[in-house]
Amino acid sequence: MKVLLTGGGTGGHIFPALSLWRHLAARIQGAEFLYVGTERGLESRLVPEAGLPFVAVHAAGLRRELSLDAVRTFAATYRGYRESLRIVRAFRPDVAVGTGGFVALPVMYAASKLGVPSVIWEGNARPGLTNQLLMRRVDAVAVCFPESESQFAGARRVVLTGNPRASEVASVSTADKRRAMDAYRILRGQRVVLIVFGSRGSETANRVAAEMLPRFADRPDWRLLFVTGERHFEAIRDQVGPLPRNVTIHPFISDMPSLLPHVDVIVSRAGSSTLAEICALGVASILVPSPYVTANHQEENAMQLARAGAARVVREADLTPDRLWEEIRSLLESDLSDMRERARTFGRPDAVHRLGDLVLEVAGKGSR
Structure with missing residues (x-):
């Protein structure tokens, strides 16, 4: 089985992805993993240090207003999308998982375009713009707060999993x-x-x-x-x-x-x-x-x-x-x-198991 992970910029996007990777690696013998991030985000250091294969694409923070910066952001995101298409075609993942941050947009969009089963994970009570834009293109959305479920009304499926980082500190x-x-x-x-x-x-x-x-x-x-x-x-x-x-x-x-x-x-x-x-x-x-x-x-x-x-x-x-x-x-x-x-009462020590179950279920829908 091959799993593509993406998410970056801050630890809030990176550490949950690393927790999920460790869980799935222990659970699935012989699984292969690839993490896609940016060179500028913390993931460019933390992911290789953890021992997970890493490649970088271009991406930029999304802009909500029309401006020259917004044009530059679009250009960087489109470039990252083209790079992601090549990476996804070469790696041929069974499932793609995005944990937020602007790099997840071009990567998960490319995975969806190529028919890869996909899951996005949202850690905040109010979803980020990247995940709001991706929710209709993925097979499932994982959330950490019950209140977040209504924010993904347009998604195919929303599952309350919690944050996989909780499982790591609890064990x-x-x-x-x-x-x-x-x-x-x-x-x-x-x-x-x-x-x-x-x-x-x-x-x-x-x-x-x-x-x-x-x-x-x-x-x-x-x-x-x-x-x-x-x-x-x-x-x-x-x-x-x-x-x-x-x-x-x-x-x-x-x-x-x-x-x-x-x-x-x-x-x-x-x-x-x-x-x-x-x-x-x-x-x-x-x-x-x-x-x-x-x-x-x-x-x-x-x-x-x-x-x-x-x-x-x-x-x-x-x-x-x-x-x-x-x-x-x-x-x-x-x-x-x-x-x-x-x-x-807010802790979910089984969160990584819940998220892992969801990822494997989604992967099974399109395994090849």
Whole structure:
């Protein structure tokens, strides 16, 4: 069996695809896989590092308005579509799976044009433009929120699967957890705070968090890991100067599933993969939705949890060092069990199995 995967730009599109790949590779002996992304997205580094064959095509972020940039976007997307046609013809997949991001549009459109059975996966409560454009061309749409099903009224089939990343964090081995504890210098009895504003980080939110770091010097019983994103790491390191002994900053953490079981409170964006990981483990969270994403979908994701008492939400415009410290302090000095249990109600630890079942079912419809 051959499976073509595509999706890119941010970890929210890439990590679920990698989780699905690992699941299907373990499940189907002799299966072949190919990941199609762009050279500019994080997938160009993360996918080869994971050991999955990778090829790149041209693509560009979609524009909703008529402009010169929109013309350039169309030209890049069409070029990527022509490249994708060649790749699909050469690889001859039994099924194609898209996990979002603008690269998925030309790749999945080419797969559909060539009659390849196909599935798209949507991680957010409000679907992205790419998946909205693709829903009528694929055999099935997989979603993570029940509320998303009505957004795909024109699709042939919509299935609630959840985010496959949830399955990965829920099944981390004890040995991997121990390694993470040693690697990140977490002492027994310490309460752990993780700050990470998406796979690429955030200049604005990072600056606020950096100003708050010295306050941890007075709480040696707490441990703070601050993930800046690679492009912001040097600037933040220069800004903070000497750090308290219980604080470290990191450009990126690739073994997040192994670290998260140790985390008491996470301060993060509200991307779909992050929320899946948080909910699968029942981690208490302070969510700072990115205001820069299309249709403000992260705030909609975050409010799903906040309304259920499963998270706190702070808009980036309201984020200050004092506010952030107070939110962290009040959670760490309280009983987190209720918030953790409420978060778990959103978790779907069997999500990768659900999605894998759907992909195999769709592939069976057109296997050759």
